[in-house]
Amino acid sequence: MVKFICYEKCSTCKKAKKFLDDNSISYELRDIKEHNPSLEELKCWYEKSGLPLKRFFNTSGLLYKSLQLKDKLPLMSESEQLSLLSTDGMLVKRPLLIGDDFVLTGFKEAQWTEKLK
Numbered sequence: 001m002v003k004f005i006c007y008e009k010c011s012t013c014k015k016a017k018k019f020l021d022d023n024s025i026s027y028e029l030r031d032i033k034e035h036n037p038s039l040e041e042l043k044c045w046y047e048k049s050g051l052p053l054k055r056f057f058n059t060s061g062l063l064y065k066s067l068q069l070k071d072k073l074p075l076m077s078e079s080e081q082l083s084l085l086s087t088d089g090m091l092v093k094r095p096l097l098i099g100d101d102f103v104l105t106g107f108k109e110a111q112w113t114e115k116l117k
Contacts, residue, residue: 002116005030005037005096007089016095016107025116032089032096039086045096046082049103053081056093056105063090 004020004027006013020027037045046053054073058064069091073081085091097104102115 001026001028003028003030003096003098005032005092005098006094007032010094012107013095016097016112019107019109019112023113023116027097032092032094034089036089037086037092037096039082042082042085042092045098045103048098048101049105051103051105053078056085057081058091058093061090063088 093105095107
């Protein structure tokens with residue numbers, strides 16, 4: 001079973017959920033706004049993903065923009081960025097799909113299909 005971390009009002013998350021349901025993929029659902037990922041979870045997911053840390057930020061979000069993170073992130077250390085991400089789920093790119101050996105940020109159907117085969 002995979003962990004599906006999303007925000008219910010997000011249209012991309014709705015598409016991802018429909019994809020999982022349509023493909024009979026069992027998942028554990030977690031609302032990112034109600035249950036913000038902890039620093040330890042984010043650190044683990046980041047390391048497992050192999051992705052740049054910037055890919056974990058919701059760069060199109062209002063909070064990201066209001067905090068002017070586009071300019072601030074390059075000046076922050078990795079641990080400062082992870083700490084910041086752990087303060088508010090709305091800063092985190094979603095949906096997140098977490099399996100035993102992978103972490104996907106955002107919803108790209110082809111990528112999800114490949115990982116979930």
